[in-house]
Amino acid sequence: MNEFHLKGKVSMNEHEKINYVEYPAKDIAATKRFFETAFGWAFVDYGPEYTAFSNQGLDGGFFKSELSSTSEKGACLTIFYSENLEVTEVKVKQAGGVIIKEIFSFPGGRRFHFIEPSGNEFAVWSEVGS
Numbered sequence: 001m002n003e004f005h006l007k008g009k010v011s012m013n014e015h016e017k018i019n020y021v022e023y024p025a026k027d028i029a030a031t032k033r034f035f036e037t038a039f040g041w042a043f044v045d046y047g048p049e050y051t052a053f054s055n056q057g058l059d060g061g062f063f064k065s066e067l068s069s070t071s072e073k074g075a076c077l078t079i080f081y082s083e084n085l086e087v088t089e090v091k092v093k094q095a096g097g098v099i100i101k102e103i104f105s106f107p108g109g110r111r112f113h114f115i116e117p118s119g120n121e122f123a124v125w126s127e128v129g130s
Helices: 030-041 085-093
Strands: 002-006 009-011 021-025 043-045 050-053 060-064 078-081 097-106 109-115 122-126
Touching: 030 043, 030 050, 030 060, 050 078, 085 097, 085 109, 085 122
Parallel strands: 021 060, 078 122
Antiparallel strands: 002 009, 043 050, 050 060, 097 109, 109 122
């Protein structure tokens, strides 16, 4: 493993493991506000067209783009975990997220899908009974 430092953060890189993810953002400021409000994320800006997040299960960032990432277009779907799916759904809605698939069951759990202000699709899942 290699160690790297990003603005005061120490992270361990693991050989051939997923390390970082980047998403497009039509409106970086609105996307930042959404994730700060709904999930408590913090960001580090690297100029006007890129912002990064860390310590959210996987580090990553948003880059300025008129495109968006949705599973309907064949994009990879990033899924959050929640201990209380209904509470997280309310937080997503209050922060400006749009629910595109209401809570549904699947073997072993339940989940919902939402679109954040820049048009990217994410999902949140919970175990059965959570």
